[in-house]
Amino acid sequence: YRSFLKYKLPEIEEKYNNGNFISTDGKILGKHKGFPFYTIGQRKGLEIAVGEPLYVNKIVPETNTIVLGNKADLMSKEMVVSKCNFVKYAQIPDGKELMAKVRYKDKGTKCKVFNVNGNLKIEFSELVSAITPGQSAVIYENNDLVAGGFIE
Template sequence: MGARTVGIAMSGGVDSTIAALLLLQKGHRVHGFHMLLPLPQSDAQCRRTQQIARQLSIPLTIIDLRRSFTEQVVTPFINSYQAGITPNPCIYCNETIKFGLLAQTMLQQGMHLVATGHYAQIHDQQGALFLARGIDQGKDQSYFLARLTAKQLQTALFPLGTWTKKQVYAQAAAAGLQRTNQESQDVCFLTQGMATFFANHGFQEHPGPIVSTDGRQVGAHRGIWHYTIGQRRGLGSPDKTPWYVIRLDENRNQVIVGKQEELFTGRCSLHSLRWTYEAPPLPWHGLVQLRSRHLPVLSELTANGAGSWSLSFAAPQRAVTPGQFAVLYKDNRVIGSAVIDKDKEAL
């Protein structure tokens, strides 16, 4: 690749900083872009990014995406939790904000490519571009980028895809860069914790029963949004052996709990299935990742009809959570993704 004009999303953290530095070292014309988001430390983060841009001697444009981020990421997150669903807002943000509105702004301002500090790669398979895992298995972020379309991948660039986190830290030290040790959060708007977040958004306590899978009331909860599948803490267990959240019933305002073995299931239903390119013949067999740090499992995908698909696992999986994404891989390439449906009652 020859020298290009590259826009890079900069947060003030070490990953985007080193990604920008690597682009400069390759001779690209680099322009930083910082998203102004409705976050508790937004002003400090912006000042840190401005300082880094000065250190790198690159221009920096600040884009105010607070309203769009609230509408497209935060509000759906709140609505999902109220419905007893555990969403993954980072995936939606990457699709609609970073590689949506931000990328559109970069391209409109003359950028040829859109870069970020994600640990992922793009593989060219006979002219078709696929998202692929980064080589650092502990930092791979292909799961969070799984909803990017083929069109979005055409202008995407991930300079850290072939780097490890250890190498990134070493590069930062060697370059003498300051204030680059800021790490991004899993969910950036939850830095003050879930309880504080919901309280700040006007959530009132909505008490209800904690019920065992055989229908016995074993406790009480303050609101189903305090819980997610697989959770153990905060249940007030009725005996000394551990209890876990098995599912959430927003219609009855119940938290259903059970023992460890009840967390495992051999299948789940999916909706909103999206393939990167053409849909393969069904049944499809391959590796599926159910959470960001989940060990991929060999699975079979079949169609249920009416926008629903069934995913069967070669081995039972723990805490399969409605609202999370099932990401489908062929080797290390993402070929599709779907949302886990709320059908636990039928399993």
């Protein structure tokens, strides 16, 4: 991925080099090679060691900062989905129990869906790892596609 970005955007490495890796409590842990080269949940290739495995928990493009934390910090029970396309229902009834997928090959997780300010608030029945802003979320009822949109 890094080589593809550098091929397509030769200036990218120089433009975003030397951002900070910080801990979830705000301590600077080291420098990174630019936020575009990392993804939420990434562990490999961070080139930083602090005595425990660290994962990319959050990417802050505005400050070229990457927040690192442990695996538990990646877990969440909710998300907001925007720019929704509705397929099965014109509007999903609040509290409807459905299944949401947050990545390719995701088995899906049971959830309740709520309409909030033109977006969907998804409350999962169990913790989900590495919910990534900007990625697609897809909502199903059994095998029927209900809606899809983008994770906020």
